[in-house]
Amino acid sequence: MGRSPSSDENGLKKGPWTPEEDEKLVEGIKNHGHGSWRALPKLAGLNRCGKSCRLRWTNYLKPDIKRGNFSQEEEQTILHLHSILGNKWSTIATHLPGRTDNEIKNFWNTHLKKKLIHMGFDPMTHQPRTDLFSSLPNLVALASLRDLMEQPSLEEQALKLQYLQYLQYLFQPAAAATPEIDCVYLWNSMPSLEENPVFNSPQIMQNQSLFPIASPIMSNSQPLQNPIISPAHVVGPPQVPFNFQMPLSSDVVGQDFDFDNPPNFQSILPSTCSSSGHLLLMNENSTSNPGYGSSSSSSSHGAGATSSYWPELLFEEPFMDETS
DNA sequence: AACGGACTCAACCGCATGCAA
DNA sequence: TTTGCATGCGGTTGAGTCCGT
Numbered sequence: 001m002g003r004s005p006s007s008d009e010n011g012l013k014k015g016p017w018t019p020e021e022d023e024k025l026v027e028g029i030k031n032h033g034h035g036s037w038r039a040l041p042k043l044a045g046l047n048r049c050g051k052s053c054r055l056r057w058t059n060y061l062k063p064d065i066k067r068g069n070f071s072q073e074e075e076q077t078i079l080h081l082h083s084i085l086g087n088k089w090s091t092i093a094t095h096l097p098g099r100t101d102n103e104i105k106n107f108w109n110t111h112l113k114k115k116l117i118h119m120g121f122d123p124m125t126h127q128p129r130t131d132l133f134s135s136l137p138n139l140v141a142l143a144s145l146r147d148l149m150e151q152p153s154l155e156e157q158a159l160k161l162q163y164l165q166y167l168q169y170l171f172q173p174a175a176a177a178t179p180e181i182d183c184v185y186l187w188n189s190m191p192s193l194e195e196n197p198v199f200n201s202p203q204i205m206q207n208q209s210l211f212p213i214a215s216p217i218m219s220n221s222q223p224l225q226n227p228i229i230s231p232a233h234v235v236g237p238p239q240v241p242f243n244f245q246m247p248l249s250s251d252v253v254g255q256d257f258d259f260d261n262p263p264n265f266q267s268i269l270p271s272t273c274s275s276s277g278h279l280l281l282m283n284e285n286s287t288s289n290p291g292y293g294s295s296s297s298s299s300s301h302g303a304g305a306t307s308s309y310w311p312e313l314l315f316e317e318p319f320m321d322e323t324s
Numbered sequence: 325a326a327c328g329g330a331c332t333c334a335a336c337c338g339c340a341t342g343c344a345a
Numbered sequence: 346t347t348t349g350c351a352t353g354c355g356g357t358t359g360a361g362t363c364c365g366t
Contacts, residue, residue, distance in 0.1 A: 016334070016360090038351065054352075055335065090354060105355075106333050 013047045017056050021046060025053055026061055059102045066098030070107055078104060079112060083126040 017025075028044020034057065037050035046053065059065075070078070074096055081092045089101035089108075096104065113123040120128055 014336075036351080050351080051337095052335080058353095059334075087355065101354075102334080109356095110332060 011047070012049050012052075014052070017060075021048070022056070022061060025056060029057060055102075059100045064098055065100065070099075070111075074099065075112065078108065079116075079126075082108065082112075086124070 013021075024044050024046050025040075028040055028046070032040060032043045034040060034054070037054045039050070040046075041048045041050055041053050044053075048056075077095060078092060081095055085091050087105075089105045093099055093101040093104055116123045116126070122128070
C-alpha cells in the first residue's frame with residue numbers, strides 16, 4: 001500500500017515512510033516537540049517536508065492511536081455524527097478517541113458508505129434514496145412476477161404473494177421514513193431477509209398477522225392489498241403497480257405460463273408500459289397513473305414520497321421479446 | 325499457478341483558515 | 346487592511362493485497 005518512493009523538485013523525499021524515518025521523527029518530536037512542523041524535519045535529520053511529517057505523526061505514529069477494526073459502537077457513532085455533521089472528519093474524530101480523521105474517512109468511504117447505499121439510503125443525506133429505494137417494491141414485484149406465475153397452484157401463488165407483501169412491508173417503512181426517524185435506529189432494526197424465520201416457516205401460509213400495525217415506524221406502511229390474503233388493517237390503494245386481481249382471477253392462474261407468448265399484458269402491467277413492454281416515459285405532470293394510489297402523483301421526492309414510477313433503467317431493454 | 329479486477333488505506337495535493345507582522 | 350506563512354482539512358491517488366476465475 002502507499003506510494004512508490006519519489007522526491008519533489010526540492011529534493012525532499014515523498015512516498016511511504018521507512019522504519020528508520022519513523023524512528024527519526026519520533027525521536028525528533030520527543031526532543032524538540034512539534035511546535036513548528038516546518039522546522040522539525042531539519043531538527044530530526046529527515047529529508048521530508050513538514051507537512052509530510054505532521055501527517056505521518058498524526059495518522060500513524062502518535063502513541064494514543066488505536067489501530068484495528070472499528071467496533072459496532074464506533075461504527076454507529078460515525079454514522080450518527082455523519083448524519084449531523086456531514087464530511088467533517090476531524091470533528092467526528094474528536095468523538096472517537098484514538099481514531100484519526102483519515103482513518104474514519106477511509107472507513108466511511110470503503111465500508112459505511114457502501115453499506116448505506118446497499119440499504120437504500122443516500123450516504124450524504126442519510127435519507128432513503130427516493131430514486132431506487134422507493135422503487136424497490138416495484139422492482140421486487142417485477143422480478144417476482146415470473147416466479148409467481150410459475151407457481152403450480154393457487155395456494156403457492158398466494159404464498160408468493162404473501163412473500164411479496166412482506167417485502168413490501170419491509171421496504172415501506174424506510175421509504176416512508178421521516179427525518180426525525182434516526183437512521184441508526186433503522187440500521188439496527190433492519191431485519192435480514194435470509195435470517196428471517198418468516199420465510200422459513202410454514203406459518204406463512206396460516207399467519208394472517210404478518211403485518212403489525214402498532215409499530216410507530218410502520219405507521220405509513222401500506223402493504224399490498226390483494227383479494228386472497230387481505231389483512232384486516234390494510235387500507236388504502238395498492239402500492240405495487242400491478243393489479244394482481246387480474247392474473248389471479250383470470251384463466252392465467254394455475255396454467256403453464258408462456259412468457260414468450262404472454263396473454264394481453266395490458267391488463268396487468270402498469271400504464272407506464274406499452275403492451276409491448278417498453279417504458280412509456282412519464283414526466284412529473286403525467287396524470288395517467290391509474291391504480292397506483294394517489295400519493296404517487298406527488299412531486300415531492302423527499303422521504304415519505306411513495307413513487308410508483310417505473311425505474312427507467314429497468315426498461316433500457318425491452319421488457320420482453322416482441323414476438324407477439 | 326497465473327491473471328485480472330476489486331478493494332484497502334497510507335500518503336499526497338490543493339484549498340481554507342488562522343495569525344502575526 | 347493587506348500580505349505571507351504555518352497549519353488544518355477534505356478529496357483524491359495509486360501501490361499493495363485480496364479474491365475469484
